[in-house]
Amino acid sequence: MSEVKSEEIENLYKKLDSEAESFGYHLNSDIDMTKDLIKGLLVNEKRYGYLACPCRLATGEKSRDLDIICPCDYRDDDLNEYGSCYCALYVSKDILNGKKKLGSIPERRHQKDEKRQIKEKSIKNNIISLSKPVWRCKVCGYLCGKDSPPEVCPICKAKKERFEIFI
Amino acid sequence: MKIEHVDGENRGKILLYALSTCGWCRKTKEFLSKLGVEYSYIYVDLVDDSEKDKVIKEVRKFNPRNSYPTIVINDKECIVGYNEDEIREVLGK
Structure with missing residues (x-):
């Protein structure tokens, strides 16, 4: 390496x-x-x-x-x-500012998998008629209604692959 | 698989599963060295692919989230994350 x-x-x-x-x-x-x-x-x-x-x-x-x-x-x-x-x-x-102490924190990854799956299901079952899909940046939460997500998130600069269909 | 050994006072079998790139793992290593206890460590990210699954399985036995650092003491107790107070308590230091 x-x-x-x-x-x-x-x-x-x-x-x-x-x-x-x-x-x-x-x-x-x-x-x-x-x-x-x-x-x-x-x-x-x-x-x-x-x-x-x-x-x-x-x-x-x-x-x-x-x-x-x-x-x-x-x-x-x-x-x-x-x-x-x-x-x-x-x-x-x-x-x-030193108001809070920095420390090692618990791993959040995989914690909410179940919750997320339930939510995704309920979204799929509630099909709303929209003229365009709504894409959500998984990093910062930015939403946009377009056929496809932007190349780069205009807010946090995350790449296209970090977007998910929100609605 | 490369298991590094650090000499010191024997406080039981201490095995630290760490990542070579991780800041909290580095702090944990430094803290164990500061306490002067004998311990071993494995950089899981540097383990050969052929052996990696086996090591991860071992880590998951004690810490199902497979997060680092994970310290396993005497093959039974486990400390997840960098926590000085918990390390002191478990090692009686």
Whole structure:
């Protein structure tokens, strides 16, 4: 495996930091920890071909790991409930200001599978007549009514493959 | 499969399942070393594909969510996530 260069870490750090700040998110202010996580992301990109969460075991099959490509599908829920995402790359304002303590949080992945399946079923059973399908970005919740989702989410920059049919 | 061993005070069989890229796993390793206990660790993401399923099955026995870090103590107790207080309590340190 080729080594991750410090320049690559620096570049991705700058990119993620400026994107986070312009969209109302914050990177962890513990720079050493944050850069280590970014290094982990880059290692995973070289290893698997995509930026899989450094704190989760990726399968190497992109279709099975889509939900854990950073930013993961669970980031916003975890930020709301615990003040940080699972790996702690992203933190809430309260953690940033020291009002809340940063810590290791429980894994949310797979927890809601059952709930989600029930919901998907009920949506399918309640077919509403719409002129266009509504697509939902699984990362940030952005909705749009179009024949297909946008190439890149205009809000959080997640790729097209992270969209699901909402209605 | 590569199992790394760290020398220290014997507080039972401590096996840490970790990911080489994970920040909380790194902190857990550092904390165990700071406590000075003897332990072993496996970087599950670096395990050969031929053996990976076997290791994941072992982790799931103790932690069905297959999340990391997972510490297994004496093949029976398990600590999921980086939790200093819990580690101290279970290891009596």
